[in-house]
Amino acid sequence: MQHMNPYINFNGNTEEAFNFYKSVFGGEFAFVQRFKDVKDQPGCSNVPEQDMNKIMHIALPIGKSGMLMATDVLTSMGQPEVSGNNISIALSPDSKAEADKVFSGLSAGGQVIVPMSDMFWGAYFGMFIDKFGIQWMLNFDQKVNG
Structure with missing residues (x-):
């Protein structure tokens, strides 16, 4: 197994949260992708215009090999964030x-x-x-x- 990292679901405020985490941990984002960047990909064509600027995937390196990752869940796509589904363990x-x-x-x-x-x-x-x-x-x- 290469890596095991936490993956957090936010209710529309991923960018705010990750700018905060970046201010604490330092460093630069390894990856930032918005829903508008993938609107032509399978499963992404129905994202409403008001959600296009939200975060589909973001990654912030922490320490020597750790990565904190996240997404905005879209209630418009039937993905409400509720306690219990707001964090995953991501394996590589x-x-x-x-x-x-x-x-x-x-x-x-x-x-x-x-x-x-x-x-x-x-x-x-x-x-x-x-x-x-x-x-x-x-x-x-x-x-x-x-």
Whole structure:
């Protein structure tokens, strides 16, 4: 396993929160992507105009290998942020095989939200809630890891 990082869902104030975290931890954002940047991608074409400037994905390096990541959940897309779904554990496996093994093992008895599949951003990705109510995301970056 390459990395394990927290991934936080915010209710429209991701940018404000991450500017605050940046002021505390320092550094620069490793990645900032808004919904308007991906409006032509599958699943993103129905994002309302008022949500286009919200954050789809942001990452702030913390320490030598940690990364704090987040998104704005869009109530307009049926994704209300509620206590319990506002944080996930994001795993970066070393291979598709490892992603499939971990996904299969941890999701057993839980609820699959997004089955492992190739995504438009170049990753092999899946998301689920385990049988204990913990939300997980696996993202194998095929562009980096081949």
